[in-house]
Amino acid sequence: VFTVTAGSLRLFQLLPDGRRQIVGFAFAGDFLGLTSGGLYNLSAETLEDSRVCQVPRAEFAKLVQEIPALEHRLLDRTSLELAKAREQMVLLGRKTAGERLATFLLQMQTRLAAAPPGDGSLRLPMTRADIADYLGLTTETVSRTFSRLRALKLIEIGDNDAIRLLRPQQLQALAGGSYPGTGAAAKPGPGL
Amino acid sequence: VFTVTAGSLRLFQLLPDGRRQIVGFAFAGDFLGLTSGGLYNLSAETLEDSRVCQVPRAEFAKLVQEIPALEHRLLDRTSLELAKAREQMVLLGRKTAGERLATFLLQMQTRLAAAPPGDGSLRLPMTRADIADYLGLTTETVSRTFSRLRALKLIEIGDNDAIRLLRPQQLQALAGGSYPGTGAAAKPGPGL
DNA sequence: CGATTTTTTGATTGCTGTCAATTTGGGTGG
DNA sequence: CCACCCAAATTGACAGCAATCAAAAAATCG
Numbered sequence: 001v002f003t004v005t006a007g008s009l010r011l012f013q014l015l016p017d018g019r020r021q022i023v024g025f026a027f028a029g030d031f032l033g034l035t036s037g038g039l040y041n042l043s044a045e046t047l048e049d050s051r052v053c054q055v056p057r058a059e060f061a062k063l064v065q066e067i068p069a070l071e072h073r074l075l076d077r078t079s080l081e082l083a084k085a086r087e088q089m090v091l092l093g094r095k096t097a098g099e100r101l102a103t104f105l106l107q108m109q110t111r112l113a114a115a116p117p118g119d120g121s122l123r124l125p126m127t128r129a130d131i132a133d134y135l136g137l138t139t140e141t142v143s144r145t146f147s148r149l150r151a152l153k154l155i156e157i158g159d160n161d162a163i164r165l166l167r168p169q170q171l172q173a174l175a176g177g178s179y180p181g182t183g184a185a186a187k188p189g190p191g192l
Numbered sequence: 193v194f195t196v197t198a199g200s201l202r203l204f205q206l207l208p209d210g211r212r213q214i215v216g217f218a219f220a221g222d223f224l225g226l227t228s229g230g231l232y233n234l235s236a237e238t239l240e241d242s243r244v245c246q247v248p249r250a251e252f253a254k255l256v257q258e259i260p261a262l263e264h265r266l267l268d269r270t271s272l273e274l275a276k277a278r279e280q281m282v283l284l285g286r287k288t289a290g291e292r293l294a295t296f297l298l299q300m301q302t303r304l305a306a307a308p309p310g311d312g313s314l315r316l317p318m319t320r321a322d323i324a325d326y327l328g329l330t331t332e333t334v335s336r337t338f339s340r341l342r343a344l345k346l347i348e349i350g351d352n353d354a355i356r357l358l359r360p361q362q363l364q365a366l367a368g369g370s371y372p373g374t375g376a377a378a379k380p381g382p383g384l
Numbered sequence: 385c386g387a388t389t390t391t392t393t394g395a396t397t398g399c400t401g402t403c404a405a406t407t408t409g410g411g412t413g414g
Numbered sequence: 415c416c417a418c419c420c421a422a423a424t425t426g427a428c429a430g431c432a433a434t435c436a437a438a439a440a441a442t443c444g
Contacts, residue, residue: 336432
């Protein structure tokens with residue numbers, strides 16, 4: 001069980017033949033390690049010099065028993081992670097390359113709002129290959145799509161990896177926010 | 193907050209232009225409704241005649257307060273859902289149509305192991321369109337892939353929607369189980 | 385049994401992947 | 415400080431899988 005205190009990690013799974021899917025990135029303050037039965041392990045690698053706080057699982061379990069509020073918070077966080085995972089499923093299942101990258105940039109803007117180079121730009125700690133494996137694309141497509149967004153004047157790419165979002169509202173439109181359908185419960189189905 | 197007591201539902205999100213991503217199916221015994229802040233709503237529709245048990249959110253919250261063990265169970269379930277969502281991200285981001293369908297059939301075999309028509313076959317309650325929107329494909333591709341698997345003698349399709357998995361081990365190989373990478377924590381990154 | 389929806393099959397397009405080459409950037413050692 | 419080296423990123427040409435467009439066949443329903 002870990003907490004990230006500085007830096008950033010990529011969380012991913014591999015297929016037997018080496019294909020990789022990055023299921024998320026972890027930044028300072030993020031929590032890792034709930035495995036629900038030990039199966040379903042994730043792998044994690046640092047993206048840059050990082051620092052994590054490690055807690056033995058047994059000790060953590062004791063801590064949870066002593067402080068019920070902790071479990072409450074944990075459930076809250078996990079539910080949020082689940083919701084984000086589902087958003088990502090929408091992205092991976094239904095969005096085009098341009099929409100994926102726009103969504104990603106807005107995500108990163110939200111996540112990295114505090115830290116980056118002061119001015120409105122983002123410094124992405126991950127490589128194009130990481131972004132590709134996160135968005136279900138290839139490095140080449142990611143690169144091409146960056147170029148296309150730059151040509152459209154939606155973003156600006158600085159000398160380092162600094163990226164500036166020029167027209168957030170247009171990016172937002174391109175990203176295609178997902179919708180809460182018509183109703184919360186059973187509607188058009190056969191019968192209930 | 194709901195619990196499914198009979199039947200089955202599809203859980204999905206929509207994009208503004210109508211594209212749909214089904215993020216999961218719910219069967220008898222499944223739990224719905226943790227929203228972590230109200231944002232991120234899912235939509236749900238029945239796939240067949242179904243029955244759910246509805247509990248007002250306020251009442252549920254009280255119940256949770258009274259029974260701490262309930263929250264523990266809830267966290268466990270949610271963690272499991274998160275793990276499954278991540279598996280699905282691997283499918284959506286990195287698997288081919290054939291691999292997706294094979295994975296799906298094995299999933300359904302696990303889920304529907306108890307109920308279906310006694311003999312080893314599955315009765316899928318969802319349409320080809322639902323399957324397509326769950327696997328990030330189109331109806332046509334799903335149909336074609338079913339035909340291909342049938343031609344390969346990996347499955348058999350009965351009169352109704354009954355499907356029999358002929359060679360589970362080959363399907364398993366095709367599905368490409370995902371891997372727990374090399375290490376659990378930071379490895380090849382720059383430094384820690 | 386006719387009407388409608390769902391599924392299957394076919395023809396073609398196109399987005400993204402693959403293969404390949406070039407350019408850029410960062411790090412190292414002279 | 416600069417030349418060199420290597421990894422990462424970009425760009426180009428081409429191929430392929432799945433999407434799209436279209437139509438036929440099958441199943442469901444009233």
